[in-house]
Amino acid sequence: MSFRARLLNIWLRWIERPALNRLTSFDVARVRRRFEWQGRLLFPLPRGIATRWTERAGMEVLELGPQGGTRLLYLHGGGYVFGSHRTHKGLAARLALRMGVGAVVPHYPLAPEAPFPAAPQAVLRLYREMTGEGPVILAGDSAGGGLALSLLAMICADSDLPQPLATLVLSPLTDLAMTGDSLQANDATEVLLPPDGVREFALGYLDGADPEDPRASPLYAQFPGAGPVHVWVGDGEVLLDDSRRMVDVLRDQGVEAHLTIAPGLPHVWLLFPGWLLPEAEITLDQMAAAIR
Numbered sequence: 001m002s003f004r005a006r007l008l009n010i011w012l013r014w015i016e017r018p019a020l021n022r023l024t025s026f027d028v029a030r031v032r033r034r035f036e037w038q039g040r041l042l043f044p045l046p047r048g049i050a051t052r053w054t055e056r057a058g059m060e061v062l063e064l065g066p067q068g069g070t071r072l073l074y075l076h077g078g079g080y081v082f083g084s085h086r087t088h089k090g091l092a093a094r095l096a097l098r099m100g101v102g103a104v105v106p107h108y109p110l111a112p113e114a115p116f117p118a119a120p121q122a123v124l125r126l127y128r129e130m131t132g133e134g135p136v137i138l139a140g141d142s143a144g145g146g147l148a149l150s151l152l153a154m155i156c157a158d159s160d161l162p163q164p165l166a167t168l169v170l171s172p173l174t175d176l177a178m179t180g181d182s183l184q185a186n187d188a189t190e191v192l193l194p195p196d197g198v199r200e201f202a203l204g205y206l207d208g209a210d211p212e213d214p215r216a217s218p219l220y221a222q223f224p225g226a227g228p229v230h231v232w233v234g235d236g237e238v239l240l241d242d243s244r245r246m247v248d249v250l251r252d253q254g255v256e257a258h259l260t261i262a263p264g265l266p267h268v269w270l271l272f273p274g275w276l277l278p279e280a281e282i283t284l285d286q287m288a289a290a291i292r
Contacts, residue, residue: 077142145172
């Protein structure tokens with residue numbers, strides 16, 4: 001682990017995690033403003049990449065880079081409550097540039113205004129539209145990683161939809177029933193996510209729905225005929241078991257699934273550009289290599 005990674009973990013543990021712990025689902029506007037401000041400051045777009053703001057499948061969408069051929073569909077994290085195409089545009093752009101493709105980053109419906117199942121329904125409509133234009137690479141982080149895997153399950157259930165070339169997820173939230181042992185076992189090593197906060201945002205998103213509905217928790221889904229899946233997660237994260245158990249489920253169903261557990265790295269470390277966290281560039285290279 002690099003010296004900069006150690007410094008970043010200290011900042012996250014002593015500044016960001018306490019801030020998140022003080023916020024609740026009743027502070028949605030404040031959570032969103034804080035993350036949007038951080039996105040502008042810390043996660044900017046790389047220079048020179050073309051951007052286009054548009055509306056697709058009923059959502060505001062940011063399109064990055066080339067518009068033809070294979071494209072990356074990137075689903076942002078934020079507990080289904082905050083985050084947007086603006087907060088994750090830098091990550092999506094850096095990943096798309098590594099792969100040599102364009103990217104589509106939707107601002108999918110968020111709770112509490114649009115609780116489950118609005119998000120999976122919206123991204124399924126967008127995926128259906130994108131497959132008419134060319135092959136799709138599916139990716140996402142945290143809640144967006146869980147949403148990407150839920151979308152993959154819905155794709156598998158629809159014989160008219162082509163599979164994505166691959167599904168790449170980072171620190172995914174795959175079990176809204178919150179049954180993973182690491183939620184408590186890794187509380188001391190987690191530098192960012194407070195487990196109680198994760199539970200509260202999940203309950204707000206579900207709005208009374210069954211947490212084991214596979215559209216909400218892909219851990220309980222079926223993946224017949226799914227293409228390859230690659231998962232990255234930090235070894236100290238409270239969501240570590242969401243990744244480990246998800247990969248086990250996929251492998252048990254005959255899916256080609258790969259798991260990389262990174263030592264000492266925080267939740268969704270790819271958000272941070274290389275000048276802040278050199279390990280982010282290494283993982284970006286791994287994700288691009290998985291596509292090549």
